[in-house]
Amino acid sequence: MNMAILLAHPWFGTWTAAVVAVAIALLAHRLGGLLLLRITRHAPLLHAVVRKARAPSTVVLPLLALQTVWQAAPDELRWIDSVRHLNGLLMIAATTWLVARIIAGCAQGIMDRHPVDVADNMNARRIHTQTRVLARTAMTLVVVMGAAMLLMTFPGARQVGASLLASAGVLGLIAGFAAKPVFSNLIAGLQLALTQPIRLDDVLIIEGEWGRVEEITGTYVVLRIWDERRLIIPLQYFIEKPFQNWTRNNAQIMGSVFFYVDYGMPLAPLRTELERIVRAAPQWDQRFFNLVVADATERTMQLRVLCTAASSGLAWDLRCVVREGLIDFMQREYPQFLPRLRVEGEERRPERFESASSHAIGEPGRLQEGAAK
Template identity: 40%
Template sequence: MENVLRPLIVVGGSVVLTLVVGWAVDQVLRRTDARHHETPLWGLLRRGRVPFQLVLFAAVLRGSYDQAQLLQDHRVGLGRALTLVLIGSAAWLVVRIATAIVEASYSRYATVHRDPARVRRVRTQVSLIQRVVTAIVGVMAVAAMLLTFPAMRAAGASLLASAGILGIVAGVAAQSTLSNLFAGLQIAFGDMVRLGDTVVVDGEWGVVDEITLTFLTVRTWDERRITMPVSYFTSKPFENWSRGSAQMTGIVFFHLDHTAPVEAMRDKLRDILRECAAWDGRDWGLAVTDTTPNTMQVRALATAKDADDIWTVRVTVREQMIRWLTREHPYALPRVNTADAALPPDNTNGRVRDGAGRRAHQPPRTGRG
């Protein structure tokens, strides 16, 4: 009977102790979070409730399973398994705590600073730092787990002796991976591109959606995801429309007939922009920027607070201006000119008017006949 009750008491006591302590810590964090609304740290720390309870349970059971006389034939294996669980759950808890601290710090920074560009830069750096911490903790946890096996401890000396050769071989084999890793750190702290930036890469317009230590994801306007190595952004040119400020200037070109009413178009552009909610009111303008033998190029200019609004402004101006020209001034639209060219008003060089009132070329009189 004792052989049955003792394991039940030890295991059951460990479970009860874990649940009670975990519940008490969660209640303390909840009440602290309710009193301190200015910081989300205490609420974020509650995400570590499960790994904390797992660490507590593994530690209590690891220290008391000898008294429980549980699986005496497999004492070593059970102890090693509990040690592995303890190491893994401890690493999980450390990652959750580090994530909570980092996210709370970023939330406080984003609340204080109103500059969107600076906030995006800090968010990019914070996310990459968080990934680096997670990777370091994971590697250390795996190394600690491996060292619990006697065979791995015995092989440690030989591994250290050959570390130089292995490092050279690994460096050559993982050259592209290492270059992407350093490129990711350069992007994070060099402020080249940030999360939420509007970029144009290989002719594709999109928003930076994710940045890791090895790759970067751009979300295009049609919800596609373009994934590329971060080394691309350190070795090739790209357009960053959000660099410095998110405000943008948009341009719409019209190819029209030379008779197009430019002044009326300028007044119409002003009316269109006044009714467009995406226009920020900073600047606008309309001017003839080029001419060809058949048409002239008219440029309409407007501003907006970001890339999304400038797209709305451009399509609105283009659509309403073409509709207005078609309805009010159809002669201003480009067309193929098949009429005779207009001639000077005098009759010099033998040019006279034809029967329809147009000027035609007539050979000069010679005085004969």
């Protein structure tokens, strides 16, 4: 009896077709996914896209099959319009997710083809920066378009949109001012991706802080400071304000060391010791080094050492090695010429004391007279 009632239900055929359609869609997804992974294993870009799209496609294919069933169902079925609308909303959301993941897969495939863990990673860092910024911008636009399509499926939302467009005066001006930071950062992100004043892993000096670019998002840049702090900078900052980029064209850099010595310090031994220290240092890139007198004060000479390294990190280490080595050399060989503060007074002449003594001895009566007085 119950089976007869179930078979006679108006929705029985539609639900049966829906279950079969979902099962076929899941089976096709499973087999098609394995086949695509096998076919694209020698194509890194397509392989990355297939891997990223597997999860959302698990939702999109069944919803697409269900939408086909709902559209083929009789219009006389109760709530069929609501079911079609709900399935359409889920389809738009799932498709938006799928497109965003496809973009992410393309970006991942491009970055995988250009690894940054190599000695000369300048071109790879440029490609990584462009890919990440453009991919995030594209995904943001896809999400916005998906949200707009969702709203357009509701008649009320269409009417609200039409009324807003019709009364665009003050509301449009307010919306423009409110959206200015968003669009400013979006445009700044596109400018950064195309002109590339900064790239991932670039060494920057911003607001007096030294650090490396760790992440570039759609709205801000994360700078990893040398002491493991993180400085968050809006994208608009890099368009409007000056900053230092130590790795703009290449990572090679020249480091300087300043120290002070006494005027009596001979420079030839220091230059010889500097050559020995620099040539023995693994951080030196074999390009250049020298030692000159950069300045002279009333008490000391200021010496400047220049030495080159392949990167800013190596330059910092090399500067420390040179500084420690030269100070140690002077402490051992020329401690008398280390900078110090001297106070020199006028020496007393012995003859003055002798003449005074002889004068006192030669005139005893006068001393006695003075004593008597």
